[in-house]
Amino acid sequence: MYNLEQLNMFVLSAQLGSFSACARHIGKVQSAVSQGIANLEIDLNVELFDRSTRKPVLTKEGQHLFNFAQAILQQARELECASKALTKHEENQLNIVVDDVLQVDSLYRIMDAFSQRFSATSLHVLTASGIDVRNLVLAGKANIGVMLCDFDTIREADVCYIGNVAFVPVVSQQHPLVESEVIEPMDLIPYRQILARGLEDANERYFPVVSPHVWRVNNQFSMINMIEQGLGWGYLPRHLVADKVEAGRLHILPVSFDHKDWSIPVEVVTAKGVTLGPAGTWLKHAVKSLLDPQPQL
Secondary structure (H helix, E strand, O other): OOOHHHHHHHHHHHHHOOHHHHHHHHOOOHHHHHHHHHHHHHHHOOOOEEOOOOOOEEOHHHHHHHHHHHHHHHHHHHHHHHHHHHHOOOOOEEEEEEEHHHOOHHHHHHHHHHHHHOOOOEEEEEEEOOHHHHHHHHOOOOOEEEEEOOOOHHHOEEEEEEEEEEEEEEEEOOOHHHHOOOEOHHHHOOOOEEEEOOOOOOOOOOOOOOOOOEEEEOOHHHHHHHHHOOOOEEEEEHHHHHHHHHOOOEEEOOEOOOOOOEEEEEEEEEEOOOOOOHHHHHHHHHHOOOOOOOOOO
16 A cells, blocks of 8 residues: 655655655655655556656656645645644634724734644634624633723733724715815714724724714724715724725815824733633734734744
């Protein structure tokens, strides 16, 4: 019966172009590689290489089986990684929930680094808004949460402040408010205000209700689309709307009551009394640098 060593010889010989190159790569003599592949051909009852030329070339059958051999070797590597992870007590699965405000490039760099360090751990990434993040962590549905600061959370969970997110008031480029050079609070009252909050948020936590005409959504991306379509005005994360502002699709309102961007603290949340394994500990540490110019990976 063929074995993984023979399959590895087969794949490497095809990739490197010769039995001798394969032998050098794995530290064996060429005759051992030639014999290993010959034995594999006997076991499979298929000629894998055409040896009539100076260098062996994959036959049609060999080309067909090459991808299968690669897949088996990859599965073997994953099995080995998974077994090593078990001996290190690494988690089989981790759930992290991130406020949709925090969809920043560094989040995906952190995920990539995580996948390389903990390839045997399945990562489930959830998005939510407001206190829905905290509630998912407290309910045990997420191991780690990253959310806009909620001062009640510190009584129920372990929190760590990691930075701030800047918000700006915006409207569609076609909105009547675009014509105003300076906007006072009274100027906003006639126009519909759009607010984002979690499904379980009982009230607005971060922005005052200015207009009597209010629509609410439970995620930032719906809010962006609604404002872009001219359905109202609202505060949105600067990093999520910067490209649309530059492209002339959204307009930042020059409100008199904001000398600087409205800045909201961000925190990492875990349930009290819960100990994370190696993968969770690494991930929690990594997301603490989510808002840094260069995440600490």
